[in-house]
Amino acid sequence: MSTKEVRSPGFLGDLGISRAVAIATVIVLALALQSTLLVKLTLLGVIPELVLVVVVSLGYLDGERVGTASGFFGGLMLDLLLPQSIIGLTALVYTLVGYGVGTMRQFTQGESVWTPVLAVALASAVAQVSYALLAIILGQPWVSIAFTMKVIGLVVLYNTLLTPFVFPLVRRVADRFRPERVYRW
Amino acid sequence: MYRRAGRGRIVLLVFLALSIVVITLDFRQTTDVLDRAKDVSNAIVTPIQRGIATVFRPVGNFFSSLSELSNLRGDNAAMRNRIEEMQAEITQAESLLDENSRLRGFLELDESYATMDRLTAAVIARPPSNYKWAVEIDKGSSDGIAEDMAVIDPKGLVGKIIRVQRNTSTVLLLIDPTGGARARIEGEEWTGAVRGNGSDQALSLEFVDTEADVSLGDHVVTSAYNRGIFPPNIPIGRVSNVGGQQADTEQDIDIEPWVDFTSLDFVQVILDTGKTPK
Numbered sequence: 001m002s003t004k005e006v007r008s009p010g011f012l013g014d015l016g017i018s019r020a021v022a023i024a025t026v027i028v029l030a031l032a033l034q035s036t037l038l039v040k041l042t043l044l045g046v047i048p049e050l051v052l053v054v055v056v057s058l059g060y061l062d063g064e065r066v067g068t069a070s071g072f073f074g075g076l077m078l079d080l081l082l083p084q085s086i087i088g089l090t091a092l093v094y095t096l097v098g099y100g101v102g103t104m105r106q107f108t109q110g111e112s113v114w115t116p117v118l119a120v121a122l123a124s125a126v127a128q129v130s131y132a133l134l135a136i137i138l139g140q141p142w143v144s145i146a147f148t149m150k151v152i153g154l155v156v157l158y159n160t161l162l163t164p165f166v167f168p169l170v171r172r173v174a175d176r177f178r179p180e181r182v183y184r185w
Numbered sequence: 186m187y188r189r190a191g192r193g194r195i196v197l198l199v200f201l202a203l204s205i206v207v208i209t210l211d212f213r214q215t216t217d218v219l220d221r222a223k224d225v226s227n228a229i230v231t232p233i234q235r236g237i238a239t240v241f242r243p244v245g246n247f248f249s250s251l252s253e254l255s256n257l258r259g260d261n262a263a264m265r266n267r268i269e270e271m272q273a274e275i276t277q278a279e280s281l282l283d284e285n286s287r288l289r290g291f292l293e294l295d296e297s298y299a300t301m302d303r304l305t306a307a308v309i310a311r312p313p314s315n316y317k318w319a320v321e322i323d324k325g326s327s328d329g330i331a332e333d334m335a336v337i338d339p340k341g342l343v344g345k346i347i348r349v350q351r352n353t354s355t356v357l358l359l360i361d362p363t364g365g366a367r368a369r370i371e372g373e374e375w376t377g378a379v380r381g382n383g384s385d386q387a388l389s390l391e392f393v394d395t396e397a398d399v400s401l402g403d404h405v406v407t408s409a410y411n412r413g414i415f416p417p418n419i420p421i422g423r424v425s426n427v428g429g430q431q432a433d434t435e436q437d438i439d440i441e442p443w444v445d446f447t448s449l450d451f452v453q454v455i456l457d458t459g460k461t462p463k
Contacts, residue, residue, distance in 0.1 A: 028233065032230050032237055035313035036234045037241055039313060063193070064196070068197050068200050072203060079207075080219075081227070081312060081313060083319045084317070084363045088204050088206075088208035091207060092205065095200045142316075143316065143383035144386070151316070
């Protein structure tokens with residue numbers, strides 16, 4: 001999919017080709033890791049949402065436009081890898097979350113190590129709950145509420161635990177390819 | 186300007202609209218576009234997945250082999266014994282198979298799933314989601330696999346093939362809520378439907394008449410009756426709970442599956458659909 005190259009650079013801010021490719025690479029790598037290594041490294045049977053952690057990190061570092069775009073493409077690619085699920089639903093949820101995180105970060109004060117961790121925890125909870133709700137509303141056969149609650153709790157925990165490792169890596173890529181280095185939050 | 190609220194909102198609206206378009210396409214089953222998109226995204230991710238899998242497999246093996254080293258000698262001797270026993274059993278089974286097919290020919294019975302052609306495949310991946318129970322296997326259309334074929338392991342029914350590519354296919358597991366199978370209790374006439382409830386949860390047996398006599402421990406097998414897609418008599422599990430007459434016309438029955446869905450490494454695809462006799 002020639003995703004980001006075709007769009008005009010102005011639309012998403014200063015999104016040059018090399019930056020778009022770098023961000024796309026990070027997302028695809030996260031997706032591949034999530035579907036290989038992490039499906040084996042489960043926490044009580046639950047796999048983390050690495051793609052979401054990356055989307056939140058990108059939104060947090062680069063603002064709502066990058067967050068929105070990476071949320072959409074990360075979510076869509078995830079949807080396309082899943083059998084028998086509603087294609088576009090994860091894309092919808094991640095788009096909103098990427099935008100939300102990007103918009104919220106202007107209200108965070110200073111540069112605390114904990115802010116991205118907190119952002120991921122909150123975003124994971126919102127994403128998990130909205131995905132389950134939307135899937136049920138759209139008529140997807142679903143598991144029991146108790147099971148869903150257990151999964152949501154564990155995913156939020158696991159995503160949060162991953163953030164201290166993932167966020168610095170994403171920040172490196174984001175910093176490296178950001179055209180102007182003035183906006184460090 | 187980097188941060189202008191208006192721009193950000195436009196970007197949001199554009200991608201929200203795109204998401205909704207995709208969801209609509211999916212619901213309308215105009216799957217041509219989405220199928221192609223699926224192929225493309227698979228083509229991008231699969232090679233990276235393979236790479237990562239090859240890099241990390243030896244690491245896992247190294248640690249597990251360290252801990253198992255001490256047991257190896259004993260295991261080895263036990264295995265040798267078992268092999269000799271099995272060889273004897275195989276000879277016996279072959280003569281029984283022979284007899285079975287001759288008798289079957291006389292009686293004009295349908296072929297049993299146990300003697301149908303099957304293909305062993307290795308599990309190579311799982312979907313990266315907590316609400317999807319499926320596995321990717323390393324055999325595809327080039328090996329003769331087609332949609333809706335039954336997938337089993339030595340203990341019983343695993344699921345069915347839902348998507349086939351050239352060298353891989355996707356198996357929807359029985360425990361997925363969108364999966365399921367026509368089923369009946371061994372030795373009984375009526376049929377019901379088995380539905381999954383996710384991992385570690387019992388399967389539900391639905392649409393069973395209140396008249397039917399179901400008791401704990403009864404064995405549940407697949408049924409080909411009433412549009413069942415699986416060959417009949419594949420073991421599914423045993424009844425672990427009978428919830429009385431909850432609804433007016435149906436019983437609420439839990440089934441504990443035979444197959445351990447958390448540790449699937451190899452599965453077998455039954456190449457017969459059970460519909461067309463060979």
